[in-house]
Amino acid sequence: MTYDALLFDVDGVLLDRHADHPTVYRRAVAATFDEFGVSPAEADIGAFVAGATADEMERRCADHDVAFEAFWRRREANASALQREMMDRGERVLYDDCDVLRELAADHDMGIVSSNQHATVVYMLQRFDLANLFDAVYGREPTVEGFRLTKPETHYVDRAIDELGATDALYVGDSACDVTAAHRAGLDSAFVRRAHREGYPLPEEPTYEIRSLSDLSDLPSVGSDSP
Template identity: 30%
Template sequence: MQQFTYDALLFDLDGVLLDSEPLHFEAWRRVLAPWGIDLDWDAYRTHCIGVADQDMLQFLAQRAPQPVSASKLWEQYPEKNRLFIRLIQERPPVPPELDRALERLHERGLPMAVVSSSGRADVLAALEAAKLKPFFRLILCREDVRSPKPDPEPYLKAAALIGASRPLVFEDSQAGLESARRAGFDVIQVREPAELPPLLWRLADQGLVLSQQP
């Protein structure tokens, strides 16, 4: 068998496969408004993307004009999830050509997985709305690990479950990049989801991610 560099692809979801972070932001902004918490995009992007839920909630609680605990804000999670799912079903934020690029890799038998810090309900709703779920052999979410990113556990566990020894990771957040690097895997930083389809086409065309019989 001819050997190529990578034997699997592992993707973060929000900000990599889908431009869904603005929808998470909008859902949180609406849920937090009754508490008087003014959440702007720059603060959300800096402190709430790619971090553990408890760290994010601590940050949000500190922005409240009146004392509120992170555990109290956690009680708003179901409503935030309902809003996010409704928003993503209304306008799935899928980059052009992403489905075709993933389909090409999927047809060639390349194992692919989603490795997300979001909850399973959000992840499945997003992938189903975007019609991307069938391309992935594994979907690993927040509930599936004890230590979230930047700990290496999410990527180590995903690689083990799909039988990959040298996967290539696609990430956007600093926590995600650190998680992949601490796992010992190569990682490409995706600055915005629109960058991903050209990367996948180029990698496939160059033969860097395919395993084939000679």
Template identity: 35%
Template sequence: MTVVLFDMDGVILEGPRTDPQVYADAADTALAELDVDPTPRQRRDFRDHAHERIRTHCDDLGIDPARFWELKEHYASGGTHDRLRSGERGTYDDIDAIREVGERTPIGLVTNNRQETAEFVAEYAGFDFDVVRGRDPTFEGYERRKPDPYYIEDALADLGAAEGIYVGDSPKDITAGRAAGLETAFLRRPHNRKRSVNATHDLESLTEILSLVESSDSP
């Protein structure tokens, strides 16, 4: 039986990534909770993801870098969820195909996005994934993002599987899926229409996944 793992941003959620303003707002909220007043330059760095600069600024301000990062990730998830609830960010029209695939074979969600958001999206969209894996809210968790296959391999271990298909919309997805020993499916969306990627399969829609599963399961 073929396991199918799906990326989230650009596959389920419209657009390839979290809006930078979400991270800016999350950093500001985390700093306010920690009761510190950074310089404008420090604040710009806190809104970004450069770990070494963030660690240095945290030391200068007398706050725990790990706690700041955890708070920033948490508030970024909250901002993302609010944008989904309000309709500011939508889902693609073809995602019902994921439910059809799930009726045939184990499915999972594996994303560079945060674990908290991955779990929210799975519930929000009504998907019954067998495994949901996003990044951990730590510096180390952030560094394990694709193209590192860490989270894909972790999901496969949870499923007790070694073979399957990883569906993504970026070259990093394809690199990570291949490194984890999976077939890869590159999904064409408006933001990646002209990219050239060496994936096992090239898809115009999620509706094509079911035929891949059926062909993989054929003797």
């Protein structure tokens, strides 16, 4: 069996994580509170960073009498603008092994499924001249519901697979939710254990574990010599 499509996460897979991840994104949250005339406590800001849940974020907004949906849309816009600026300043760049993507695209349909904002993902692909390699691109929509549907939910994975018309696909990610989302969607998974994932536990086994995107070409169901 040869995969007819390859799907990729973005952050930590294609795009290098910021050295101050995730604390750098507190700036976008603080800026959003400021737009709504709120001077938040550190705990309020922290509720919107790393491991945040929609319910907890909604409670924090309610504490300040701020409409959550309106706040969220501004938070998404500010976070996306911050990330675009980081890319432009060279603070976030592609991993060197992304060179293999052009080789892989010659033999496979390819897609992106990221829990980052869709606007951020599209900008990243344009900024680094990758847009022509991917036929299906999904980041999260800038709504609360869009956030709720991110991985490990399969909503965006399913949409990408449908758009590609794929029957056997491999999802490449760097987190437990990537592996879970892939398996829930009936896909095989490849977990990329980069330096920031040393010692990172996985609650379920991925189909493959690799150290670099270059290793994908060596997998029997991905390489160009696959039967």
